[in-house]
Amino acid sequence: xxxxxxxxxxxxxxxxxxxxxxxxxxxxxxxxxxxxxxxxxxxxxxxxxxxxxxxxxxxxxxxxxxxxxxxxxxxxxxxxxxxxxxxxxxxxxxxxxxxxxxxxxxxxxxxxxxxxxxxxxxxxxxxxxxxxxxxxxxxxxxxxxxxxxxxxxxxxxxxxxxxxxxxxxxxxxxxxxxxxxxxxxxxxxxxxxxxxxxxxxxxxxxxxxxxxxxxxxxxxxxxxxxxxxxxxxxxxxxxxxxxxxxxxxxxxxxxxxxxxxxxxxxxxxxxxxxxxxxxxxxxxxxxxxxxxxxxxxxxxxxxxxxxxxxxxxxxxxxxxxxxxxxxxxxxxxxxxxxxxxxxxxxxxxxxxxxxxxxxxxxxxxxxxxxxxxxxxxxxxxxxxxxxxxxxxxxxxxxxxxxxxxxxxxxxxxxxxxxxxx
Amino acid sequence: xxxxxxxxxxxxxxxxxxxxxxxxxxxxxxxxxxxxxxxxxxxxxxxxxxxxxxxxxxxxxxxxxxxxxxxxxxxxxxxxxxxxxxxxxxxxxxxxxxxxxxxxxxxxxxxxxxxxxxxxxxxxxxxxxxxxxxxxxxxxxxxxxxxxxxxxxxxxxxxxxxxxxxxxxxxxxxxxxxxxxxxxxxxxxxxxxxxxxxxxxxxxxxxxxxxxxxxxxxxxxxxxxxxxxxxxxxxxxxxxxxxxxxxxxxxxxxxxxxxxxxxxxxxxxxxxxxxxxxxxxxxxxxxxxxxxxx
Numbered sequence: 159x160x161x162x163x164x165x166x167x168x169x170x171x172x173x174x175x176x177x178x179x180x181x182x183x184x185x186x187x188x189x190x191x192x193x194x195x196x197x198x199x200x201x202x203x204x205x206x207x208x209x210x211x212x213x214x215x216x217x218x219x220x221x222x223x224x225x226x227x228x229x230x231x232x233x234x235x236x237x238x239x240x241x242x243x244x245x246x247x248x249x250x251x252x253x254x255x256x257x258x259x260x261x262x263x264x265x266x267x268x269x270x271x272x273x274x275x276x277x278x279x280x281x282x283x284x285x286x287x288x289x290x291x292x293x294x295x296x297x298x299x300x301x302x303x304x305x306x307x308x309x310x311x312x313x314x315x316x317x318x319x320x321x322x323x324x325x326x327x328x329x330x331x332x333x334x335x336x337x338x339x340x341x342x343x344x345x346x347x348x349x350x351x352x353x354x355x356x357x358x359x360x361x362x363x364x365x366x367x368x369x370x371x372x373x374x375x376x377x378x379x380x381x382x383x384x385x386x387x388x389x390x391x392x393x394x395x396x397x398x399x400x401x402x403x404x405x406x407x408x409x410x411x412x413x414x415x416x417x418x419x420x421x422x423x424x425x426x427x428x429x430x431x432x433x434x435x436x437x438x439x440x441x442x443x444x445x446x447x448x449x450x451x452x453x454x455x456x457x458x459x460x461x462x463x464x465x466x467x468x469x470x471x472x473x474x475x476x477x478x479x480x481x482x483x484x485x486x487x488x489x490x491x492x493x494x495x496x497x498x499x500x501x502x503x504x505x506x507x508x509x510x511x512x513x514x515x516x517x518x519x520x521x522x523x524x525x526x527x528x529x530x531x532x533x534x535x536x537x538x539x540x541x542x543x544x545x546x547x548x549x550x551x552x553x554x555x556x557x558x559x560x561x562x563x564x565x566x567x568x569x570x571x572x573x574x575x576x577x578x579x
Numbered sequence: 580x581x582x583x584x585x586x587x588x589x590x591x592x593x594x595x596x597x598x599x600x601x602x603x604x605x606x607x608x609x610x611x612x613x614x615x616x617x618x619x620x621x622x623x624x625x626x627x628x629x630x631x632x633x634x635x636x637x638x639x640x641x642x643x644x645x646x647x648x649x650x651x652x653x654x655x656x657x658x659x660x661x662x663x664x665x666x667x668x669x670x671x672x673x674x675x676x677x678x679x680x681x682x683x684x685x686x687x688x689x690x691x692x693x694x695x696x697x698x699x700x701x702x703x704x705x706x707x708x709x710x711x712x713x714x715x716x717x718x719x720x721x722x723x724x725x726x727x728x729x730x731x732x733x734x735x736x737x738x739x740x741x742x743x744x745x746x747x748x749x750x751x752x753x754x755x756x757x758x759x760x761x762x763x764x765x766x767x768x769x770x771x772x773x774x775x776x777x778x779x780x781x782x783x784x785x786x787x788x789x790x791x792x793x794x795x796x797x798x799x800x801x802x803x804x805x806x807x808x809x810x811x812x813x814x815x816x817x818x819x820x821x822x823x824x825x826x827x828x829x830x831x832x833x834x835x836x837x838x839x840x841x842x843x844x845x846x847x848x849x850x851x852x853x854x855x856x857x858x859x860x861x862x863x864x865x866x867x868x869x870x871x872x873x
């Protein structure tokens with residue numbers, strides 16, 4: 159009996175320790191910087207900024223990158239004296255990538271915790287339901303990863319996406335392919351996308367451009383998010399022999415599964431672009447196998463080598479805190495950081511935390527600044543001030559390659575180098 | 580759709596089904612022996628993948644030789660889980676309570692993996708992960724052939740151990756009537772502990788193959804468990820052969836629908852097939868009554 163009791167106690171201790179490890183970041187109130195000091199903050203109470211993030215589940219990697227971005231911004235802002243002299247405390251809850259949990263979380267952050275400001279979650283899928291909650295409470299909803307048409311078509315007046323609307327994400331890539339000399343231009347294209355609001359709107363736009371340039375569509379497939387087996391879809395793409403592949407992906411596993419299947423099928427398209435996944439730095443390279451990433455494109459609004467003073471400073475701070483190189487800094491970090499920057503500018507311009515004033519200010523047509531570049535919202539809350547860039551893995555580094563006329567752009571690797579196996 | 584594409588989809592389904600059978604085998608074995616639904620099975624598969632990852636990346640031991648280490652490690656884990664948690668469940672509410680207990684175990688394992696590895700995706704790499712052979716006019720990936728081969732060998736081994744050995748008879752005797760098994764001198768607790776150990780040990784192999792064919796992080800196990808449960812229920816809870824047949828059946832349906840019709844409809848047809856089969860055979864393809872009587 160005594161032994162059993164000891165065993166049970168030991169098990170309980172392990173259980174408790176692990177639960178703490180698992181949940182430690184899932185519901186926390188963390189200040190951006192414990193060492194933040196400001197001349198203007200004396201006597202003013204801290205403010206809480208709430209956010210629900212996918213710290214576990216399908217979007218865990220992106221959610222945790224977003225958390226880092228929010229924390230870096232809060233640390234920097236606190237070091238500058240906080241917001242209007244108030245020290246910032248982040249109030250982050252985990253939604254486990256669930257559209258129902260994200261609703262509960264924002265109700266808690268606004269209705270129970272009475273956070274003065276809120277930031278958006280990760281993904282368009284979670285942005286729509288959470289923005290509706292914020293709208294009910296009259297809160298401004300600034301976010302960085304909800305750029306799908308479904309977000310802006312929801313009729314919400316309080317949503318502002320600091321990143322580029324996703325519908326045109328592949329336009330730069332498609333226009334570049336279309337602009338290639340006829341002899342070099344791919345003759346056939348295959349389109350495969352997960353049925354996600356982030357990816358699905360992107361492919362038809364690119365397809366229209368490519369078909370107008372004479373690139374024939376040989377395959378067009380939509381697959382569900384929870385795929386039991388990617389092999390038949392990837393094998394079909396390979397069997398089609400398409401010279402350019404456009405993959406609508408939301409994560410690394412999808413791109414990795416297609417890449418491995420292509421290698422197994424001895425199929426190497428002349429150009430391969432994926433909507434998300436290749437932007438995940440070293441994680442992506444490890445998943446596809448070092449060398450196989452070479453030549454793969456990914457559209458985005460930002461990358462680790464982006465030449466802008468505040469962006470370079472943020473990257474420097476990120477590397478100092480989390481290690482790695484500039485290529486390892488996920489674009490999610492910049493999207494989250496930009497959310498903080500934009501909301502801070504609105505608070506400072508309106509001299510307070512009045513949500514209706516902040517919303518009106520953001521709708522006023524003012525041009526704001528962020529680590530990703532300029533931000534200017536249209537009536538629907540879309541940021542139309544930035545242009546989509548397209549990046550390509552070239553010899554172990556993710557470089558900006560499109561549009562080719564952009565200063566500092568690297569010449570695209572075309573055709574894509576062969577797989578290294 | 581060409582006949583080659585259809586044949587390729589069927590072959591893909593059979594091979595991938597083997598990999599899923601490998602992952603589901605432990606789940607069905609543990610239920611068959613102890614009436615315990617191991618919700619932690621998916622996370623244990625991922626733990627097996629991480630063990631293989633650690634050995635290959637940090638110790639330099641290849642994926643296949645690494646199984647000589649990961650299988651005993653997972654066996655030890657299974658024994659510990661049975662000894663500390665499962666054994667304490669009362670017979671009358673064992674199945675219901677096991678769901679809660681094993682869910683807690685899953686959270687513990689997931690938490691530890693997250694603390695150690697973070698949530699970044701990993702994938703196992705080896706020379707045979709990307710290589711393939713050309714047959715029937717298309718390429719078959721070596722890793723899937725290896726996975727299928729391992730599944731066949733392991734499932735035959737498990738079947739033999741369960742139905743053709745003294746230990747297997749003891750397992751089935753203690754399952755049919757614990758008191759009677761006690762009376763004829765079978766150490767029921769020992770039999771159950773070893774059975775759970777074997778059930779969990781098998782996941783080391785499933786984890787290695789899964790990790791070589793998919794990117795994974797500590798959360799991936801939750802996506803897996805629903806599919807594994809569907810396979811085990813269709814095959815008949817407790818049936819090793821049923822797990823293999825069900826996995827192949829469901830994956831072939833999934834892959835053929837994905838190619839011939841649309842990947843969007845594949846999960847619907849997959850689960851519709853499950854419902855239809857269970858409507859006519861509620862006990863699954865190889866129901867537990869038949870299994871225990873063999």
